[in-house]
Amino acid sequence: MAEAVQFNLKPDDVPTAWYNILPDMAAQGMPPLPPLHPGTHEPVTPDLLLALFPESIVKQEVSAEPTIDIPGGVLDVYRLWRPTPLYRARRLEKALQTPAHIYFKYEGTSPVGSHKPNTAVAQAYYNKEAGTKRLTTETGAGQWGSALSMGCAFFGLECLVFMVKASYYQKPYRRVLMETFGAEVRPSPTSTTEAGKKILEGDPESPGSLGIAISEAIEAAVTGTDTKYSIGSVANHVLLHQTVIGQEARKQMDLAGQYPDVVIGCVGGGSNYAGLAYPFMQDRLNGKRDTTFIACEPAACPTLTKGKFAYDFGDTGQMTPLFPMYTIGHQFVPAPVHAGGLRYHGDAPSLSLLVKHGHMEARAYTQNPVFEAAVQFTRAEGIIPGPEPAHAVRAVIDEAIEARESGKEKVILFNLSGHGHFDMQAYDDYLAGRLPEVEFRQADVDAAMTKLPPVPVPG
Ligand SMILES: *Cc1c(COP(=O)(O)O)cnc(C)c1O
Numbered sequence: 174m175a176e177a178v179q180f181n182l183k184p185d186d187v188p189t190a191w192y193n194i195l196p197d198m199a200a201q202g203m204p205p206l207p208p209l210h211p212g213t214h215e216p217v218t219p220d221l222l223l224a225l226f227p228e229s230i231v232k233q234e235v236s237a238e239p240t241i242d243i244p245g246g247v248l249d250v251y252r253l254w255r256p257t258p259l260y261r262a263r264r265l266e267k268a269l270q271t272p273a274h275i276y277f278k279y280e281g282t283s284p285v286g287s288h289k290p291n292t293a294v295a296q297a298y299y300n301k302e303a304g305t306k307r308l309t310t311e312t313g314a315g316q317w318g319s320a321l322s323m324g325c326a327f328f329g330l331e332c333l334v335f336m337v338k339a340s341y342y343q344k345p346y347r348r349v350l351m352e353t354f355g356a357e358v359r360p361s362p363t364s365t366t367e368a369g370k371k372i373l374e375g376d377p378e379s380p381g382s383l384g385i386a387i388s389e390a391i392e393a394a395v396t397g398t399d400t401k402y403s404i405g406s407v408a409n410h411v412l413l414h415q416t417v418i419g420q421e422a423r424k425q426m427d428l429a430g431q432y433p434d435v436v437i438g439c440v441g442g443g444s445n446y447a448g449l450a451y452p453f454m455q456d457r458l459n460g461k462r463d464t465t466f467i468a469c470e471p472a473a474c475p476t477l478t479k480g481k482f483a484y485d486f487g488d489t490g491q492m493t494p495l496f497p498m499y500t501i502g503h504q505f506v507p508a509p510v511h512a513g514g515l516r517y518h519g520d521a522p523s524l525s526l527l528v529k530h531g532h533m534e535a536r537a538y539t540q541n542p543v544f545e546a547a548v549q550f551t552r553a554e555g556i557i558p559g560p561e562p563a564h565a566v567r568a569v570i571d572e573a574i575e576a577r578e579s580g581k582e583k584v585i586l587f588n589l590s591g592h593g594h595f596d597m598q599a600y601d602d603y604l605a606g607r608l609p610e611v612e613f614r615q616a617d618v619d620a621a622m623t624k625l626p627p628v629p630v631p632g
Contacts (some may be wrong), residue, residue, distance in 0.1 A: 193241060200386075206522065228301055275583070275622075278418055309404075314340045314560075318336055336348060344596070368389050382507065383516055418588065432584065433584050437469065440515070470564065471539075472537040475537040476501050478536065483497065485625055503624070508534065546563060
């Protein structure tokens with residue numbers, strides 16, 4: 174029989190509930206730390222969150238239930254592309270001459286080419302149910318903006334997107350994709366919000382950042398009528414929605430007859446990686462498995478590897494609550510690297526806590542080794558990874574080479590969170606030798622760290 178490379182599920186195998194890791198973490202001595210009010214530094218009350226999100230989402234954000242049922246209206250849309258495929262990268266294994274087994278879950282088969290619709294659709298659905306007319310949001314490379322634009326189009330909501338200026342000009346086709354779905358897209362920082370104006374006064378040439386765009390989107394939501402805000406990563410409810418990825422992957426690894434020794438993903442705010450990893454992390458937390466978890470980030474924005482676990486704002490304009498997380502400071506503006514989706518100063522609180530407690534490790538890479546790995550992957554498997562999951566591919570290849578050198582047969586699973594069809598400029602730059610090796614500047618991080626709010630973290 175031919176060697177299997179695809180491990181496919183049936184339409185009925187789409188998960189019908191999301192997995193909430195918070196109670197499992199709490200049971201292992203990692204209870205969620207409360208977000209704090211930006212002014213009083215007291216734990217936030219729900220009314221602060223209700224200004225931004227519908228009640229159904231706020232409930233999920235703080236839920237202690239181990240699972241939350243997925244509404245039928247969301248499942249109907251998930252079925253357009255879910256379950257997504259799981260592949261074994263046999264051709265890459267051969268090219269690397271590694272005894273490692275390399276599996277990847279491919280989220281690039283969604284209509285917009287990434288995992289992001291898993292939460293965009295759910296958020297649009299709950300907002301529609303609650304009577305919201307318009308959603309505002311930020312986007313880096315445009316994946317989140319296009320996912321939410323699609324979600325809004327499906328549920329008849331207006332969509333206003335603040336797109337990080339560096340990406341707005343680097344990736345014009347994603348803007349057109351959002352506009353095709355009917356969204357309005359503005360290059361952030363804009364002069365249409367107070368938060369944007371303040372940044373432009375200090376630096377008229379600011380390339381923007383996710384932190385700045387979040388401030389603008391929140392301001393537009395709280396000052397607009399029937400308008401709410403929607404976030405593409407970091408928040409508990411976003412990671413929750415993404416767990417459909419890992420739940421499917423578990424069943425697919427069962428089909429393959431294997432369990433991963435190593436689970437790898439890229440981390441911008443943490444949602445795609447948590448989505449794949451948490452259903453496996455559950456086994457580690459319950460003492461059933463000893464899986465290694467590796468989170469990958471850009472050296473230009475090294476939140477987990479160089480940051481500090483602290484209470485910090487989610488945005489540059491200090492409008493959000495303070496979140497307990499790894500951060501390199503809400504004022505840090507990372508260099509405009511191609512992995513726009515990884516240019517965020519913080520990370521999801523639950524993922525940060527898992528790193529802090531040693532359940533996950535983190536690695537940072539500069540651009541050229543990342544694209545070298547991505548090109549190697551493309552030539553073996555045919556799929557062009559987005560610049561973000563290309564960071565995960567780097568770690569996968571390093572692990573596979575390590576397996577070859579140590580002669581150990583290990584099972585590696587990673588999340589190929591999206592394709593790179595809208596990112597060919599990045600590949601063009603790499604292939605032409607024009608890709609700058611951008612590291613973070615320690616002085617910039619040090620300066621940003623002095624602006625952290627003076628709030629101690631328990632533990
Ligand atoms: C947005 C994005 C990321 C980074 O965000 P996370 O919340 O960390 O997942 C990674 N990969 C792709 C394809 C993205 O669109």
